[in-house]
Amino acid sequence: xxxxxxxxxxxxxxxxxxxxSCTASGFTLAYSYGMGWxxxxxxxxxxxxxxxxxxxxxxxxxxxxxxxxxxxxxxAKNTVYLHMNSLKPEDTAxxxxxALETLRALSQCGLQVPQYAYWGQGTQVTVSS
Numbered sequence: 057x058x059x060x061x062x063x064x065x066x067x068x069x070x071x072x073x074x075x076x077s078c079t080a081s082g083f084t085l086a087y088s089y090g091m092g093w094x095x096x097x098x099x100x101x102x103x104x105x106x107x108x109x110x111x112x113x114x115x116x117x118x119x120x121x122x123x124x125x126x127x128x129x130x131x132a133k134n135t136v137y138l139h140m141n142s143l144k145p146e147d148t149a150x151x152x153x154x155a156l157e158t159l160r161a162l163s164q165c166g167l168q169v170p171q172y173a174y175w176g177q178g179t180q181v182t183v184s185s
Contacts, residue, residue, distance in 0.1 A: 058089070058174045060153045065129070066180030068143055072183070076138040078153030078176060083134070090156040090165040090174055091129060091136040093185045095149035095181075104167025105140060111161040118167060121147075143151040143183045 064076040083089065088110035096102040106117045106127040115127055126139040133181065136153060154172035156165065 058084070058157070060155060060174055060176035060177040062151065062153045062176045065151060065181045067182045067184065069086055069185050070141050070143060070145060070183055073139070073141045074143065074181060076140065076153075076179060076181075078136045078138075079158075080134045080136075080155065084157075087157045087159060087163040090158065090162060091127075092154045092156065092165065092167065093127065093136075093138045094114075094152045094154055094169065094172075095147075096152070097149040100149075102169050103149055104169065105151070107156075107165035107167055108136065109162050109165040110156075110158060111163050113160050114162075114164045116165055116167055140181070143181075145183045149181060149183060152176055152178045153183050 090110045093105040108127045109110035124142045129136045153176040155174040156172050
């Protein structure tokens, strides 16, 4: 069973930066895993923020974070990162890491919640002065 653990959240002032990490364990070698970051603000639905394909060659970003957030993965450390710059109060949310399991490596990834079968417990990001 794949397990995901997020870290790196916290309180930051507007314009500041944070780096979120998601460390995975329990991989099944027969599968490939695309990874995504999602967020959920109070009273709102969970939304896709960014993803990176299982091949590592493809990334995708929500329009609201393009140019400010960068996703990357270090397969040797089983870790995916979300580098967040120029943070805004509207970025405040619980951020979740998620994994998409496929039989073969894919060069693209999507930001739809139902695509992802495995989820971490989330880490709070608060952007406030």
